[in-house]
Amino acid sequence: MKRILLIIAAVLVSAAAFSQETIRHPWYGAKVAFMGDSITDPGSVPEKHDWTGKSDSHYWGWLQEWLDIKPFVYGVSGRTWEDVPNQARQLKDEHGDDFDAITIFLGTNDFANDVPIGEWYETKPEETTATLGYPATKFLRMKRTPCMDNKTLKGRINIAVSTLKSMFPEKQIVILTPIHRGFSTFGPQNIQPEESFPNRLGYYFSEYADVVKEAGNVWGIPVIDLNSLSGLNPMVEEQVVYFSNPETDKLHPNGKGHERIARTLMYQLLTLPCRF
Numbered sequence: 001m002k003r004i005l006l007i008i009a010a011v012l013v014s015a016a017a018f019s020q021e022t023i024r025h026p027w028y029g030a031k032v033a034f035m036g037d038s039i040t041d042p043g044s045v046p047e048k049h050d051w052t053g054k055s056d057s058h059y060w061g062w063l064q065e066w067l068d069i070k071p072f073v074y075g076v077s078g079r080t081w082e083d084v085p086n087q088a089r090q091l092k093d094e095h096g097d098d099f100d101a102i103t104i105f106l107g108t109n110d111f112a113n114d115v116p117i118g119e120w121y122e123t124k125p126e127e128t129t130a131t132l133g134y135p136a137t138k139f140l141r142m143k144r145t146p147c148m149d150n151k152t153l154k155g156r157i158n159i160a161v162s163t164l165k166s167m168f169p170e171k172q173i174v175i176l177t178p179i180h181r182g183f184s185t186f187g188p189q190n191i192q193p194e195e196s197f198p199n200r201l202g203y204y205f206s207e208y209a210d211v212v213k214e215a216g217n218v219w220g221i222p223v224i225d226l227n228s229l230s231g232l233n234p235m236v237e238e239q240v241v242y243f244s245n246p247e248t249d250k251l252h253p254n255g256k257g258h259e260r261i262a263r264t265l266m267y268q269l270l271t272l273p274c275r276f
Contacts, residue, residue, distance in 0.1 A: 040075025062262030084160030118152020182234030182250025
């Protein structure tokens, strides 16, 4: 029995050593375009707090450090899903197809700017042919097509993803849901209530996060639900240590918050291919 146990232990040790030598993160060394708003914007440096002991790197900066990713960053403060085609064109102009994947981290400003949610599809009658065991027959049926209304959130997402899939049909595209948001004030003309309150249209923030999740099934695209998986929620007072300022900015993650986002992404991206 002792000999058998020793053999099993040796096999397990060998298997562990083999896995450490062969498993490599699929996004290691990748060239990744990061689209988004102020949380992604390289000009919006995450605030560093002395008590956290964390750096002021963005989430994509942490991924660069851990996975040797080469980041192409196009996030701009204040932008909504409407800006994705602009960021996509800039990516195309600067890098062509010489990159591996795209992430999109947007939605919180669509809520703050009172963008209507809208509809995913428009429907109209159209003639089609069906057989299924019967003689070929023409039918008039209601056909749905993606709504391309840039005045609504669903329309903007449709335009954005359609643009990306057309411009970069062979690239991996991953959507990141917006994270929870608390009270923030950036001046007398820019005071944003916490997510417990709806916007002027009567929609709660969670409804916008849910729409971003739905986009995955609408377009066949991976969605990483940072709204839940990151664990960040400034509505919990003890978690404001992850945000820029406990009094004036519980919207933007600080360096510690960005590191937590990055760590979540590193493990979630482990389940997704980067190159095809």
